[in-house]
Amino acid sequence: MKTLPSSALLTILITGLTTTAPAHEPVTRARTPILIPDVPGYVTLKCDFHIHTVFSDGLVWPSVRAEEAWREGLDAIAITDHLEYQPHKTDVSTNHDRSFPIARAAGSELDLLVVKGSEITRKMPPGHLNAIFLTNSTALAVERWQDAIATARDQGAFIFWNHPGWEPQITNGLVVWYPEHTELLTQGRLHGIEVVNDRSYYPEAHKWAIEKNLALLSNSDIHNPLNLDYHVHEDDHRPITLVFSKSRTLEELKAALFARRTAVYSGERLIGDEQFLRPIFLGSLEITPPHASLRPGQRQSAQIYNRSAITYQLERESAAPEVTYPERLTLPAGKTVLLPLTGKTGTTAGPRKLKLPFRVTNLLKAPNTPLSTSLEVEVNFADGKSGK
Ligand code: ZN
Numbered sequence: 001m002k003t004l005p006s007s008a009l010l011t012i013l014i015t016g017l018t019t020t021a022p023a024h025e026p027v028t029r030a031r032t033p034i035l036i037p038d039v040p041g042y043v044t045l046k047c048d049f050h051i052h053t054v055f056s057d058g059l060v061w062p063s064v065r066a067e068e069a070w071r072e073g074l075d076a077i078a079i080t081d082h083l084e085y086q087p088h089k090t091d092v093s094t095n096h097d098r099s100f101p102i103a104r105a106a107g108s109e110l111d112l113l114v115v116k117g118s119e120i121t122r123k124m125p126p127g128h129l130n131a132i133f134l135t136n137s138t139a140l141a142v143e144r145w146q147d148a149i150a151t152a153r154d155q156g157a158f159i160f161w162n163h164p165g166w167e168p169q170i171t172n173g174l175v176v177w178y179p180e181h182t183e184l185l186t187q188g189r190l191h192g193i194e195v196v197n198d199r200s201y202y203p204e205a206h207k208w209a210i211e212k213n214l215a216l217l218s219n220s221d222i223h224n225p226l227n228l229d230y231h232v233h234e235d236d237h238r239p240i241t242l243v244f245s246k247s248r249t250l251e252e253l254k255a256a257l258f259a260r261r262t263a264v265y266s267g268e269r270l271i272g273d274e275q276f277l278r279p280i281f282l283g284s285l286e287i288t289p290p291h292a293s294l295r296p297g298q299r300q301s302a303q304i305y306n307r308s309a310i311t312y313q314l315e316r317e318s319a320a321p322e323v324t325y326p327e328r329l330t331l332p333a334g335k336t337v338l339l340p341l342t343g344k345t346g347t348t349a350g351p352r353k354l355k356l357p358f359r360v361t362n363l364l365k366a367p368n369t370p371l372s373t374s375l376e377v378e379v380n381f382a383d384g385k386s387g388k
Contacts, residue, residue: 317358356375
């Protein structure tokens with residue numbers, strides 16, 4: 001009787017062992033890109049500038065913050081532990097300058113930009129303010145908030161107002177802009193405002209950002225491990241500030257913030273100036289015209305591929321003279337959908353570039369003001385008289 005060589009037997013045994021091994025592989029360190037197009041002249045950086053660690057009231061070690069952000073597809077984060085609130089101080093160092101270098105070292109391995117920040121945590125007014133691009137956080141731990149902010153400015157910091165609509169700091173249900181904020185603004189000590197914090201959108205802050213030329217920001221203010229608050233494996237994401245930067249460097253990131261080149265990406269919403277929203281929207285789409293020519297009363301479909309991570313909701317803004325087209329259209333992220341077009345009678349034969357006006361209801365250029373745009377489709381009209 002023939003016997004298998006012992007090495008073959010070993011192979012069978014190992015194979016057998018492998019196939020009965022547990023179904024779960026070890027977790028690999030993998031990054032999921034956030035697909036949002038660049039805009040002309042700039043790269044679109046995905047950022048979160050409000051993050052806590054165990055060095056204030058967060059529940060996460062700083063290096064883990066870098067890993068979470070890298071895996072989620074972010075380009076830059078700021079570590080912004082509270083200066084005045086350190087509930088773990090009996091267990092963790094109270095050194096205000098310690099969390100940043102730990103996060104930066106982890107970020108450096110991952111090619112993630114990590115920015116040094118602090119949260120100046122005061123009653124209203126002025127409320128909570130983040131100062132980022134600091135060089136020394138400990139120097140900000142002083143009694144008067146005015147002095148903390150002046151010191152931050154001396155260090156060249158970018159300063160923004162956090163969660164203006166945060167329940168414990170609003171007055172009789174109203175979000176209030178105080179004279180103290182006007183003072184900061186006129187002194188050049190207030191450069192941005194959180195229009196979104198965590199899952200809250202503040203229309204008042206959005207309005208002020210436009211009126212007072214403040215950078216629009218959207219940050220997580222995360223304290224928990226990311227996965228406890230956001231279902232990042234199921235089409236959910238933390239709120240993200242999009243920064244339109246000349247390059248992917250800390251210097252250009254900072255310059256872009258001071259130049260107010262930002263937008264908000266929160267849930268399925270994009271909020272910002274139309275100079276950024278329009279190219280992001282149009283740059284997300286690839287439109288294939290109908291393959292056959294269009295006759296009056298007959299339907300042909302264009303195909304629209306949305307290569308971005310954002311699902312767009314469209315509403316027809318006005319009728320087109322040459323075709324009828326749907327009142328509503330959803331362009332799901334990563335999918336191709338049909339745009340049915342029906343030829344109207346009396347249309348002259350020949351090729352035509354149609355501009356179909358739509359508003360994109362989840363892209364806001366101001367509170368309650370969606371972006372108006374149009375989809376361009378090339379259509380060849382057949383001679384109407386030749387019938388079907
Ligand atoms: Zn905070």
